[in-house]
Amino acid sequence: MPVKPETRPSFCLDHACVRAWLTERDPAVLEDLWAEADRVRQAHVGDAVHLRGLIEVSSHCIRHCLYCGLRAPSEGLERYRMTADEILACAQEAVALGYGSVVLQGGEDPGLTRDGVADIVRALKRDTPLAVTLSLGERDDEDLLAWRKAGADRYLLRFETSDPILYRRIHPNRSGVLSDRFAQLRRMRRMGYEIGSGVMVGIPGQTWDALADDILRFRELDLDMIGIGPFLPSPRTPLGDSHADAFLAEPEDQVPNDELTTLKAVALTRLACPDANIPSTTALATLDRERGRELGLMRGANVVMPNVTPLRYRIHYEIYPGKACLNETAVACQGCLAGRIQALGRTVGTGPGGRNQTHCKDLTSCDFHH
Ligand code: 5AD
Numbered sequence: 001m002p003v004k005p006e007t008r009p010s011f012c013l014d015h016a017c018v019r020a021w022l023t024e025r026d027p028a029v030l031e032d033l034w035a036e037a038d039r040v041r042q043a044h045v046g047d048a049v050h051l052r053g054l055i056e057v058s059s060h061c062i063r064h065c066l067y068c069g070l071r072a073p074s075e076g077l078e079r080y081r082m083t084a085d086e087i088l089a090c091a092q093e094a095v096a097l098g099y100g101s102v103v104l105q106g107g108e109d110p111g112l113t114r115d116g117v118a119d120i121v122r123a124l125k126r127d128t129p130l131a132v133t134l135s136l137g138e139r140d141d142e143d144l145l146a147w148r149k150a151g152a153d154r155y156l157l158r159f160e161t162s163d164p165i166l167y168r169r170i171h172p173n174r175s176g177v178l179s180d181r182f183a184q185l186r187r188m189r190r191m192g193y194e195i196g197s198g199v200m201v202g203i204p205g206q207t208w209d210a211l212a213d214d215i216l217r218f219r220e221l222d223l224d225m226i227g228i229g230p231f232l233p234s235p236r237t238p239l240g241d242s243h244a245d246a247f248l249a250e251p252e253d254q255v256p257n258d259e260l261t262t263l264k265a266v267a268l269t270r271l272a273c274p275d276a277n278i279p280s281t282t283a284l285a286t287l288d289r290e291r292g293r294e295l296g297l298m299r300g301a302n303v304v305m306p307n308v309t310p311l312r313y314r315i316h317y318e319i320y321p322g323k324a325c326l327n328e329t330a331v332a333c334q335g336c337l338a339g340r341i342q343a344l345g346r347t348v349g350t351g352p353g354g355r356n357q358t359h360c361k362d363l364t365s366c367d368f369h370h
């Protein structure tokens with residue numbers, strides 16, 4: 001069967017090609033990458049930009065990830081855990097703003113119990129039309145299954161880097177438990193979750209080869225959702241304090257945590273995973289408050305995750321400092337984003353906005369199958 005012109009692959013996506021694109025600096029050459037990413041985005045997921053309401057449900061965390069401001073040893077942070085009623089009220093606000101899904105995100109917090117979270121998910125599914133995404137870190141299969149049975153639709157767990165040595169260095173194990181996010185992603189897929197993952201760009205010690213591997217790994221995992229943002233140093237952490245230089249790779253190998261490299265990673269991810277839901281991340285908007293969100297959406301992304309956490313909690317959820325929209329109400333962000341999306345000639349998505357694989361169902365007619 002002939003391949004439809006708009007889905008014909010014109011870009012080589014093996015390791016060497018992806019690496020070459022990542023290190024390309026010529027703006028004229030990069031125009032081809034931007035145009036192709038935007039074309040593939042349009043052909044596979046269309047012009048709708050889906051808005052997901054982000055609820056930062058708990059800033060407690062028992063882990064010691066070397067990059068994250070919420071890590072257990074961080075001092076001087078006020079820790080909070082939202083109540084079920086507060087979470088449900090936030091979700092109702094997301095419904096009122098027209099959002100089709102909410103993401104319940106938190107640190108790895110044993111205070112968010114199996115039953116407690118299951119009750120919240122059940123209430124959300126009973127009282128709202130929302131798709132429910134959880135992003136609560138590395139959890140036992142029993143927890144994940146209970147939440148799936150309660151009605152949770154999706155789970156986000158970034159693997160952060162596919163380089164096993166770097167992964168180990170920045171993710172100390174919980175005592176006695178080996179951290180293996182790939183294994184958890186595979187198990188969640190079998191449980192029937194839509195699964196999301198992603199990486200940070202420019203982690204100290206991340207090489208160009210590693211970032212190219214990350215993008216190829218997204219494709220291998222057949223992810224439904226892929227979040228990519230720049231690493232932003234948090235002074236509360238070993239990767240962001242005055243000794244952080246010790247973690248850097250050799251200068252010619254080290255990936256910079258800049259906007260251009262992040263946009264190249266987003267664009268290449270769109271080419272590698274044409275029908276995935278890809279957000280233009282808050283971290284990218286933090287790096288470039290003027291144009292970050294838009295540039296992400298113009299170079300492959302089709303999702304934005306506006307924060308709907310009550311302002312009094314939000315300021316304490318300090319993964320990294322200076323987060324975009326920290327003091328904007330949910331209503332303000334909704335209006336701002338709708339305007340920005342329309343200015344790009346795109347539309348605000350309606351409904352839950354799950355992954356639509358129709359383009360790739362018939363593998364014989366789809367050359368992007370993986
Ligand atoms: N800079 C940028 N992103 C970060 N995250 C955690 N710490 C940082 C940081 N310092 C990202 C991780 C995590 C997500 C919730 O936030 O990728 O998965």
Ligand code: FES
Nearest residue numbers: 325328333336337
């Ligand atoms: Fe929050 Fe613009 S997206 S104010």
